[in-house]
Amino acid sequence: MSTSLILEPPQAPQAMLTAELPEARPVIQLEHIHKTYTMGDVEVHALRGVTCTIGEGEFVAIMGASGSGKSTTMNIIGCLDRPTKGTYILDGEDVSEMSKDERADIRCQKIGFVFQGFNLLSRTSALENVELPMLYLGVDAAQRHQRAMEALAAVGLAGREQNHPNQLSGGQQQRVAVARSLVNHPALILADEPTGNLDSRTSVEVMEIFQRLNREMGITLVLVTHEPDIAEYAKRVIVFKDGKIKSDRSIEKQRNAAEELKNMPIIEDDDEEEDE
Numbered sequence: 001m002s003t004s005l006i007l008e009p010p011q012a013p014q015a016m017l018t019a020e021l022p023e024a025r026p027v028i029q030l031e032h033i034h035k036t037y038t039m040g041d042v043e044v045h046a047l048r049g050v051t052c053t054i055g056e057g058e059f060v061a062i063m064g065a066s067g068s069g070k071s072t073t074m075n076i077i078g079c080l081d082r083p084t085k086g087t088y089i090l091d092g093e094d095v096s097e098m099s100k101d102e103r104a105d106i107r108c109q110k111i112g113f114v115f116q117g118f119n120l121l122s123r124t125s126a127l128e129n130v131e132l133p134m135l136y137l138g139v140d141a142a143q144r145h146q147r148a149m150e151a152l153a154a155v156g157l158a159g160r161e162q163n164h165p166n167q168l169s170g171g172q173q174q175r176v177a178v179a180r181s182l183v184n185h186p187a188l189i190l191a192d193e194p195t196g197n198l199d200s201r202t203s204v205e206v207m208e209i210f211q212r213l214n215r216e217m218g219i220t221l222v223l224v225t226h227e228p229d230i231a232e233y234a235k236r237v238i239v240f241k242d243g244k245i246k247s248d249r250s251i252e253k254q255r256n257a258a259e260e261l262k263n264m265p266i267i268e269d270d271d272e273e274e275d276e
């Protein structure tokens with residue numbers, strides 16, 4: 001079920017359609033994806049035939065009840081896991097049959113991850129956390145430093161480079177994680193419940209960063225959320241039910257996090273106390 005970004009495709013011949021409205025290059029192509037987990041005698045059908053295309057520059061929110069298959073889908077999209085059946089083409093490359101090592105390489109090169117629990121190394125500075133993905137790719141030290149500094153500045157953390165995670169608020173830690181997801185210039189950023197542990201203003205701050213990355217840098221984003229409010233910052237919402245896509249729609253009026261932040265009270269950061 002590939003849905004274009006266009007709300008109502010005009011009823012026109014195919015040639016005219018493509019001439020007038022060039023489709024974004026597909027970054028994610030999931031075709032008839034099934035995922036079955038076997039636990040002893042029991043088979044759990046986590047995904048039951050998911051087909052979906054996500055184009056370059058899209059910002060997609062994935063929603064659905066607990067157990068509907070959102071994380072399973074994200075794990076497959078993120079090359080952390082393989083489908084039991086079906087084809088997955090990432091950025092033009094068929095990754096469904098790749099080995100673990102090949103998938104690890106693709107993951108480093110093409111995908112940035114942001115998790116609900118931030119997943120930062122605790123004994124390591126913000127700067128070193130952001131440098132880490134570049135270490136895996138063999139980027140030299142000077143480049144690593146420069147790109148990490150730039151990424152931290154891009155998420156509003158200039159000056160906090162030497163802080164360890166426990167010296168940063170939850171929102172700041174999540175911004176470090178966003179900076180880390182960016183540094184290898186990924187084709188795609190995947191975020192599973194990135195605002196799940198954050199208060200409402202901090203959630204909007206994180207969404208503001210995602211919207212900026214999407215709009216200004218054209219980064220393709222896929223985000224899982226339980227919160228309908230958060231999904232409205234995306235441009236498209238895909239809802240899962242029982243391992244299938246239940247609905248897939250464009251958001252007509254995307255919420256604007258930057259505008260909303262102007263009218264939200266600023267809650268004092270708790271950095272000062274935590275700095276000791």
Ligand SMILES: Nc1ncnc2c1ncn2[C@@H]1O[C@H](COP(=O)(O)OP(=O)(O)OP(=O)(O)O)[C@@H](O)[C@H]1O
Pocket residue numbers: 037038039044045046064065066067068069070071072073
């Ligand atoms: N490693 C696993 N082994 C066995 N079953 C699994 C495994 N991972 C997920 N499942 C099952 O697959 C189904 C889909 O799980 P998934 O984690 O994708 O749901 P979800 O939509 O992310 O839910 P939530 O909103 O709670 O995070 C569930 O029934 C779950 O119990």
Ligand SMILES: [Mg+2]
Pocket residue numbers: 070071072
């Ligand atoms: Mg999940």
